[in-house]
């Protein structure tokens with residue numbers, strides 16, 4: 001049996017024949033990329049703990065690790081940074097496409113469209129065998145480098161009609177993005193926070209968007225289709241879109257007392273509070289503590305007396321009332337705000353990071369592929385006689 005058995009091996013299929021709501025608890029395949037919430041392991045990328053990676057690595061090292069299997073040495077990392085720099089530019093026809101998109105489009109829709117359009121301009125050459133005729137990492141590296149350029153080219157054009165040069169000489173994806181966004185080189189602390197958050201967002205096993213990418217890859221579709229589908233899946237507020245929704249909530253309140261009242265009111269109406277809870281983690285999201293520390297540091301730097309105290313209060317209320325903990329999206333929201341990032345760019349930043357994980361999963365799926373095609377438990381009407389149209393009553 002191949003690595004990805006297309007569900008026949010799942011405990012649900014073997015043991016009960018019962019549908020698992022939302023596939024919760026179903027083992028849908030194997031991966032060597034990450035562990036999520038496994039006792040004694042927490043979150044690891046190819047065996048390295050997220051705490052170590054977020055503290056000491058850079059996002060480019062992590063992307064290399066996920067895609068190529070091992071951490072790069074110094075020469076490999078330096079060459080990789082140089083390679084990514086050469087991949088930042090946008091082909092002219094893609095600029096034309098981006099210029100046609102309305103200024104009030106959601107930036108996730110812009111990335112989804114941009115990714116799909118790039119797939120027509122720089123297509124993967126031979127997908128019939130499931131193996132690209134290009135170097136296996138070529139499209140992955142291209143997408144990692146180009147997504148920030150895509151977003152900010154569209155943003156500058158649609159807000160001020162400027163056709164910006166997206167080819168900066170910045171060393172990292174984080175500094176490149178912040179440079180283009182703010183139109184000046186970024187400072188070290190801000191670059192470090194964004195870089196750490198990209199590491200935290202880079203990979204997370206069979207989450208909804210990654211699973212989508214693997215399903216697309218399992219049909220032997222092309223790389224761009226898999227990533228485009230993943231972007232569309234990430235967009236929803238139950239997944240990546242939660243960071244935007246979390247900030248919308250945080251920014252509603254003027255003080256911690258106000259937040260306490262407001263959140264209690266939401267809970268009394270059984271409203272889900274975005275940025276809390278998780279399908280897999282049951283006692284805490286290890287990424288949340290890391291990003292919370294960075295959010296606090298940025299709050300101190302900007303002498304914030306509102307957003308961080310409001311965030312902490314919401315955190316305490318949800319823990320107390322629901323026994324739920326913040327996931328990565330909650331404190332990312334205030335951290336990104338302190339970096340001067342518009343709220344509608346929060347989920348696109350998730351795309352920049354998760355492209356590393358998605359791409360690594362596409363390659364892993366292709367390396368030992370079997371079509372992913374589960375079954376459904378039918379609960380519709382029983383067999384019945386067909387009624388000709390002239391005898392149907394309205």
Ligand code: COA
Nearest residue numbers: 022237238239242271272273274275276277278279327329
């Ligand atoms: N706020 C309030 N209640 C929540 C909640 C939240 N964020 N998350 C879960 N709950 C409650 C549900 O209402 C449900 O209560 P019930 O049993 O009384 O109906 C219970 O906890 C189980 O939630 P459920 O949605 O079935 O869990 P799930 O495993 O299907 O969903 C999430 C996991 C992440 C989708 C869910 O926690 C959620 O919607 N969180 C908010 C969105 C978010 O932050 N997404 C990013 C994830 S990284």
